[in-house]
Amino acid sequence: MRQDLEQIVKLLxxxxxxxxxxxxxxxxxxxATYGDLAEALGDRGAARALPGVLEEIKRLGxxxxxxxxxxxxxxxxxSDGWIREECREALMREGVEVREGRVGDLPSRVWKDFxxxxxxxxxxxxxxxxxxxxxxxxxxxxxSFLSVDVSYAGRRALICGVLFGRGDVEEVKVxxxxxxxxxxxxxxxxxxxxxxxxxxxxxxxPDVILLDGHGVLxxxxxxxxxxxxxxxxxxxxxxxxxxLVGGHRKEKxxxxxxxxxxxxxWAVKKSVIKKRxxxxxxxxxxxxVGLEGSLKIYLKAADIIGGEPVERAHRCAxxx
DNA sequence: GCGACAG
DNA sequence: ATCTTGTCGC
Ligand SMILES: [Mg+2]
Numbered sequence: 001m002r003q004d005l006e007q008i009v010k011l012l013x014x015x016x017x018x019x020x021x022x023x024x025x026x027x028x029x030x031x032a033t034y035g036d037l038a039e040a041l042g043d044r045g046a047a048r049a050l051p052g053v054l055e056e057i058k059r060l061g062x063x064x065x066x067x068x069x070x071x072x073x074x075x076x077x078x079s080d081g082w083i084r085e086e087c088r089e090a091l092m093r094e095g096v097e098v099r100e101g102r103v104g105d106l107p108s109r110v111w112k113d114f115x116x117x118x119x120x121x122x123x124x125x126x127x128x129x130x131x132x133x134x135x136x137x138x139x140x141x142x143x144s145f146l147s148v149d150v151s152y153a154g155r156r157a158l159i160c161g162v163l164f165g166r167g168d169v170e171e172v173k174v175x176x177x178x179x180x181x182x183x184x185x186x187x188x189x190x191x192x193x194x195x196x197x198x199x200x201x202x203x204x205x206p207d208v209i210l211l212d213g214h215g216v217l218x219x220x221x222x223x224x225x226x227x228x229x230x231x232x233x234x235x236x237x238x239x240x241x242x243x244l245v246g247g248h249r250k251e252k253x254x255x256x257x258x259x260x261x262x263x264x265x266w267a268v269k270k271s272v273i274k275k276r277x278x279x280x281x282x283x284x285x286x287x288x289v290g291l292e293g294s295l296k297i298y299l300k301a302a303d304i305i306g307g308e309p310v311e312r313a314h315r316c317a318x319x320x
Numbered sequence: 321g322c323g324a325c326a327g
Numbered sequence: 328a329t330c331t332t333g334t335c336g337c
Contacts, residue, residue, distance in 0.1 A: 045325075150327080152328055182328065184325035190328095191327065213326045223326070244326045276337070282326085327328055 002133075003126060003231055005196050011122055012179045012189060015041070016062035018116040019053055023071040029095050030111035031103055033079045040112075042120030049181040051076070051084070056155065063155060063177050081106040123189055127222035130230040130287075134216070138290045139235045142207035145301045147239075147309035148198075149212045150191050151317040152178065159198040160317035163206060164305050171316050174198040184244060185220075187213050188227040196231055207235065208289070208297055212310045214238040215286035215294070217257060217265040219245055229287025236286030237294045238265070239310045243282060250280070254295070257282060266295050273302045281308070 022040055026032045038046040054073045061067040074087035075094075081102035083091060088098050097104025144165040151158050155178045163170040176197060180189045191213070198204075214223035215238030223244070229236030246259035248267045257265040265284030270277030285294040301309045 048325090150328085152327090154329095182327055184327090187326055218326085238326085240326050242326065 002233075003129065005193065005200070005231065008126065008189070008193060008231075009179065011119060011126070012193065013062075013064045014117070014122075015119045015180065016053075016057070016064060018119050019050070020057055020062070020069055020071060022114045022116045023054055023057070023073070023076070024069075025114060025116075026072055026075045026111055028072075031075050031077050031083075031091065031096060031106070031109050032111050032114075034076055035079045036110070036112040037076070037114060038120075040114035040116050040118070042118035042122070042124070043183070043185075045185065046120060046181075046183045047079075049183050053181050060155065063179050077103055077106075120183075120186070123186060124220065127188070127220045127227060130227040131216070131220055131222040133230045134221070134226070134287065136288055138288055138293055139208065140290075140293045140296065142235070142297050142300070144206045145208055145210060145304070145309065146199075146204055146206035147210040147301070147305070147313040148195050149310055149313035149317045150194060151314075151320075153320070157194055158317050158320055159194050160313050161195075161198060161202075161204060162305070162309070162313045162316055163204070164309075165207070165301070169305070172198065172202050172204065173316070174201060175320075185218070187224045188222075192224050192228040192231070195228060199232060199234075205234065208301075209234055209236040209286070210239050210298065210301060210309045210313075211236060211286065212239060212241075212314065214240050214244055214282065215265070215284035215289075217244070217246055217259060217282060217284035221264075223284070223286070225284070225286025227287075229289075233288075235288035237289055237298055238282070238284040238286050239298065239308075240282040240284075241279075248280075255280070257284070263291060265291070268295075268298075270308065272299075273308050
């Protein structure tokens with residue numbers, strides 16, 4: 001079953017609505033932790049993204065409504081009781097005891113009765129569907145390539161695609177609004193959605209897309225490259241600078257990367273691609289490409305562009 | 321206190 | 328990813 005961009009974007013809008021509802025429900029005189037709000041949203045791992053999200057809602061409004069909301073940002077603390085510097089005074093005025101930057105008696109003050117929908121769980125369900133979509137005849141070669149990267153400035157994003165493989169090299173750039181924070185394991189919803197918009201707008205149909213992130217080398221087998229490839233029905237490969245999950249030996253120039261006892265990708269010394277560099281980069285199949293195909297096609301792309309393909313897109317995206 | 325989780 | 332001076336290594 002195919003997903004569509006509008007359905008996904010709708011869920012991202014829901015994310016902001018639910019964060020707002022959750023934040024507004026914390027009563028005066030109480031505090032809530034970022035972790036508990038994240039858990040109510042479906043994943044405690046999103047806790048680190050929430051201070052920024054709440055602040056954005058208050059200052060600028062969510063990216064959909066763009067109407068600033070007076071969320072009680074000051075009632076949110078870290079799970080160890082730590083309160084943001086600028087929130088301490090407001091909290092004290094509400095009768096909360098503040099000692100050395102922390103909530104006096106956290107267990108008695110903390111409120112966690114959120115009744116919001118678990119949007120992040122819904123996002124994970126989409127990831128699982130994309131991961132299950134992994135079959136189809138896999139490609140073993142490609143003639144035209146698109147490498148992509150995204151840079152950020154506040155809530156603006158610059159998406160840059162580099163098309164190559166048929167002689168010339170073409171750059172495509174699109175500037176848009178960021179719709180979702182960075183949460184480890186959910187990169188597709190931040191960058192993939194913007195990249196899909198860019199490819200729609202310019203009607204790009206390369207044989208394969210090379211993305212700055214992982215493919216099946218992901219907790220749910222559904223990284224940025226996998227989900228985007230599945231959405232667009234374009235074969236894709238993940239090219240990451242570090243691991244999110246999994247591990248590998250460090251003896252040969254090219255090593256297999258394993259996750260839960262199964263090979264999910266490759267670690268390739270950068271020196272294989274470029275003159276310098278001793279670090280590994282991580283290649284994994286996205287969608288419509290197998291393990292062997294991902295490595296073969298990636299090395300071909302690197303050879304044609306004469307360097308690391310995603311790095312090429314990275315430099316492009318750095319120029320606003 | 322330390323380690324850690326793509327971008 | 329971004330914020331940023333000087334510093335290290337090829
Ligand atoms: Mg990037």
